[in-house]
Amino acid sequence: MFGFSDKGNLNLITQALEAVGRKMRVLPDPSTVHFHLPGDLSVLVHRKYEDFINELVSKFPHEKEGILKFYDTCWTIFNSLNSLELKSLEEPLYLFRQFFQKPRECLTLAYYLPQNAGDIARKFIKDQELLFFIDAECFIVSTVNALQTPMINASMVLCDRHFGGINYPVGGVGGIAISLADGLVEKGSEIRYKANVTNVILENGKAVGVRLSNGKEFFAKTVISNATRWDTFGKLVKEELPEEEKNFQKNYVKAPSFLSIHMGVKASVLPAGTDCHHFILEDNWNNLEKPYGSIFLSIPTVLDPSLAPEGHHILHIFTTAGIEDWEGLSRKEYEEKKEVVANEIIRRLEKKLFPGLQDSIVLKEVGSPKTHRRFLARNDGTYGPMPRGKPKGLLAMPFNTTSIDGLYCVGDSCFPGQGVIAVAFSGIMCAHRVAADIGLEQKSPVLDAGLLGLLRWLRTLA
Numbered sequence: 209m210f211g212f213s214d215k216g217n218l219n220l221i222t223q224a225l226e227a228v229g230r231k232m233r234v235l236p237d238p239s240t241v242h243f244h245l246p247g248d249l250s251v252l253v254h255r256k257y258e259d260f261i262n263e264l265v266s267k268f269p270h271e272k273e274g275i276l277k278f279y280d281t282c283w284t285i286f287n288s289l290n291s292l293e294l295k296s297l298e299e300p301l302y303l304f305r306q307f308f309q310k311p312r313e314c315l316t317l318a319y320y321l322p323q324n325a326g327d328i329a330r331k332f333i334k335d336q337e338l339l340f341f342i343d344a345e346c347f348i349v350s351t352v353n354a355l356q357t358p359m360i361n362a363s364m365v366l367c368d369r370h371f372g373g374i375n376y377p378v379g380g381v382g383g384i385a386i387s388l389a390d391g392l393v394e395k396g397s398e399i400r401y402k403a404n405v406t407n408v409i410l411e412n413g414k415a416v417g418v419r420l421s422n423g424k425e426f427f428a429k430t431v432i433s434n435a436t437r438w439d440t441f442g443k444l445v446k447e448e449l450p451e452e453e454k455n456f457q458k459n460y461v462k463a464p465s466f467l468s469i470h471m472g473v474k475a476s477v478l479p480a481g482t483d484c485h486h487f488i489l490e491d492n493w494n495n496l497e498k499p500y501g502s503i504f505l506s507i508p509t510v511l512d513p514s515l516a517p518e519g520h521h522i523l524h525i526f527t528t529a530g531i532e533d534w535e536g537l538s539r540k541e542y543e544e545k546k547e548v549v550a551n552e553i554i555r556r557l558e559k560k561l562f563p564g565l566q567d568s569i570v571l572k573e574v575g576s577p578k579t580h581r582r583f584l585a586r587n588d589g590t591y592g593p594m595p596r597g598k599p600k601g602l603l604a605m606p607f608n609t610t611s612i613d614g615l616y617c618v619g620d621s622c623f624p625g626q627g628v629i630a631v632a633f634s635g636i637m638c639a640h641r642v643a644a645d646i647g648l649e650q651k652s653p654v655l656d657a658g659l660l661g662l663l664r665w666l667r668t669l670a
């Protein structure tokens with residue numbers, strides 16, 4: 209996980225837990241990911257920045273200068289981000305204060321806001337294989353290539369992995385939700401589980417509450433939806449799609465979902481010193497973004513052996529997959545297809561990394577895009593938004609307010625997009641905007657109207 213460090217302003221998981229009086233024990237991951245790429249290009253992203261740069265330069269010595277310039281630009285952006293107090297970019301008083309206190313940093317961010325990582329990489333780097341590598345660097349966090357990945361988001365992940373580092377919460381990532389929920393309840397909140405919202409209740413065009421599938425209704429001053437914008441406006445709000453959302457859907461499509469395999473294997477199948485995270489694209493760069501084209505693999509027991517019985521490891525293997533492949537099958541066909549597709553992926557891993565993998569399996573569970581759709585209640589099981597074409601960086605991403613008074617959105621279909629830290633930031637922004645709107649924080653209605661209008665107009669330019 210990103211966001212778990214004890215320094216800077218971007219350790220948003222640490223901060224969220226702290227806010228509710230919780231702290232989790234974490235184990236530092238010595239690397240972010242081990243890339244296994246076409247042409248037997250192997251790159252380990254070490255935690256220490258210098259080690260990573262040395263490794264990358266050793267593979268592309270002729271591009272040393274370009275590599276340094278590209279990643280240095282990322283650091284300029286990251287340092288600007290990390291120096292700001294993170295609050296709502298839709299709240300003008302805060303925004304002006306930040307511009308006044310940190311003009312250089314804010315202007316840097318404003319300058320890079322409409323730009324993408326691939327264009328910047330091309331300014332400094334000519335080697336096509338290295339540009340493909342930058343595509344892979346972006347793809348693992350955005351599900352699209354570098355030309356479609358906003359530079360701010362790329363900089364955030366390409367630097368924070370070295371600054372705050374990747375850290376593993378002992379006991380597993382499920383502990384994060386449990387700790388947050390415990391802390392919230394202790395602070396006086398109430399959480400309703402198995403509460404399936406089917407409607408946002410509107411009164412005179414204002415959101416005033418929600419209705420559940422069991423018919424119960426809840427009323428409030430403010431409704432915040434963490435469902436995707438496609439679900440919020442396609443299912444929960446029964447009105448015609450507002451113009452703002454039409455614009456969002458014009459600029460963004462649903463990213464594919466995942467096929468996920470969770471396996472328990474005999475420990476002996478992994479060579480000593482195996483890294484925790486791997487990304488595998490065997491022999492054709494053109495397959496990077498294709499469904500089932502590349503394979504993600506995490507082995508959490510490398511860091512936290514207590515998760516599996518002694519002598520065993522857990523493998524979480526996943527690859528992008530679209531819902532359309534999995535619709536219209538009978539139960540039997542569906543189960544058979546999961547088996548066939550999973551076995552093929554396991555065969556590829558066996559060939560590339562772990563000979564004997566198939567015979568070492570003790571337990572195997574396969575989830576399809578339908579599983580993601582069912583258990584996460586996400587439209588088509590989507591991983592999040594993906595630009596339809598080449599985006600203008602983050603310019604078109606909607607923030608938290610919506611065209612319906614009293615209704616706000618958070619999550620990965622809001623600025624700045626996919627990723628736990630990204631959605632945590634969208635939560636912080638939303639909390640601040642709501643606090644201003646209900647009178648808990650300062651606000652200026654005149655400036656609000658001006659800024660929100662300006663942002664709306666900027667989005668139409670993208």
Ligand SMILES: NC(=O)c1ccc[n+]([C@@H]2O[C@H](COP(=O)([O-])OP(=O)(O)OC[C@H]3O[C@@H](n4cnc5c(N)ncnc54)[C@H](O)[C@@H]3O)[C@@H](O)[C@H]2O)c1
Binds near residue numbers: 586618
């Ligand atoms: N790498 C991974 O495997 C992984 C895993 C999980 C999350 N993530 C990150 O998390 C991000 C997603 O975070 P998010 O918060 O936007 O989405 P989310 O899907 O994690 O959270 C949305 C929540 O809303 C609930 N919900 C949806 N519809 C509902 C309804 N009608 N009624 C009641 N509850 C409803 C869901 O159950 C879910 O708990 C992704 O972009 C991804 O980067 C990554």
Ligand SMILES: CC(C)=CCC/C(C)=C/C=C/C(C)=C/C=C/C(C)=C/C=C/C=C(C)/C=C/C=C(C)/C=C/C=C(\C)CCC=C(C)C
Binds near residue numbers: 241292627
């Ligand atoms: C408003 C205007 C107009 C202007 C103004 C200017 C300014 C001031 C601006 C500002 C801005 C800001 C602050 C921004 C922020 C941003 C952020 C925070 C971002 C973030 C991001 C993040 C991200 C993207 C992340 C991501 C991550 C991820 C996705 C991850 C994932 C992972 C996975 C999938 C795993 C892997 C595994 C393997 C390889 C195995």
